[in-house]
Amino acid sequence: MSSKLQYISQGETIEKQLHNIHQALDAGCNWVQMRFKDQTQKDTFALAEAVKPLCEKYAANFIVNDDLHLAKEIDADGVHLGLTDTKIDEARAFLGTSKIIGGTANTFEDIENHVKNGCDYIGLGPFRFTATKEKLSPILGLSGYFDILQKLKKNKIEIPVYAIGGITLRDVSPLMETGIFGIAVSGIITESDEKEKLIQQLNEKLYADLIVQNRR
Numbered sequence: 001m002s003s004k005l006q007y008i009s010q011g012e013t014i015e016k017q018l019h020n021i022h023q024a025l026d027a028g029c030n031w032v033q034m035r036f037k038d039q040t041q042k043d044t045f046a047l048a049e050a051v052k053p054l055c056e057k058y059a060a061n062f063i064v065n066d067d068l069h070l071a072k073e074i075d076a077d078g079v080h081l082g083l084t085d086t087k088i089d090e091a092r093a094f095l096g097t098s099k100i101i102g103g104t105a106n107t108f109e110d111i112e113n114h115v116k117n118g119c120d121y122i123g124l125g126p127f128r129f130t131a132t133k134e135k136l137s138p139i140l141g142l143s144g145y146f147d148i149l150q151k152l153k154k155n156k157i158e159i160p161v162y163a164i165g166g167i168t169l170r171d172v173s174p175l176m177e178t179g180i181f182g183i184a185v186s187g188i189i190t191e192s193d194e195k196e197k198l199i200q201q202l203n204e205k206l207y208a209d210l211i212v213q214n215r216r
């Protein structure tokens, strides 16, 4: 699995989405999930067609939220599927083994099922309340991540877990200590006036262990 930081796009229009994605890439994000909810197929397709070459230019991973068929049609790097979206095993059969499939989880059992069904990474959340997504699952908090990650370890289940939901810079180190692999964020990057600095600070915390190891 690549980056420990996934940017989930925001914006009510194609133009705003493209602007936000472009800025995130310029500031150093190398993994974009295009999330454009409640839009027409035509507009979602048009956005995806523009985001794909942009991500290629920045050598960034490009995955599509929800829409498995769109991901295949535009040959994205993969798709992210929620608990009420297409099932992971069906998506795997449809996309093949070369594409990335991410799955949303809120419990240990969700992760167990996703792993059995061929998921590549988990988006585990929400960490705390966030206005970015409606109909949130129960909030996990730090203790929720700790308990689930401990259970994964005990059961020898290995899969990269990304924390998601209302995450801020100061949450990253304590979250990493629970055993997660990385984070998926939307609001903090979209709303930041100093995106490059923020992404650098996030990465310093996400890769702190590796940086320490390299210095030894």
Ligand SMILES: Cc1ncc(COP(=O)(O)OP(=O)(O)O)c(N)n1
Pocket (backbone or CB within 6 Å): 006, 008, 033, 035, 065, 066, 080, 081, 082, 083, 084, 085, 102, 103, 104, 105, 122, 123, 124, 125, 133, 162, 164, 184
């Ligand atoms: C990395 C990551 N984790 C979780 C989600 C949420 O997916 P889902 O539950 O399908 O909700 P929507 O994003 O579709 O509203 C995600 N998108 N990415």
Ligand SMILES: Cc1nc(C(=O)O)sc1CCOP(=O)(O)O
Pocket (backbone or CB within 6 Å): 008, 104, 123, 124, 125, 126, 127, 130, 131, 132, 133, 136, 137, 164, 165, 166, 167, 184, 185, 186, 187, 188
């Ligand atoms: C898209 C999404 N899924 C979540 C989940 O808990 O499954 S929370 C969330 C929103 C993430 O955006 P922000 O960083 O702005 O809170």
Ligand SMILES: [Mg+2]
Pocket (backbone or CB within 6 Å): 065, 066, 080, 081, 082, 083, 085
């Ligand atoms: Mg979804």
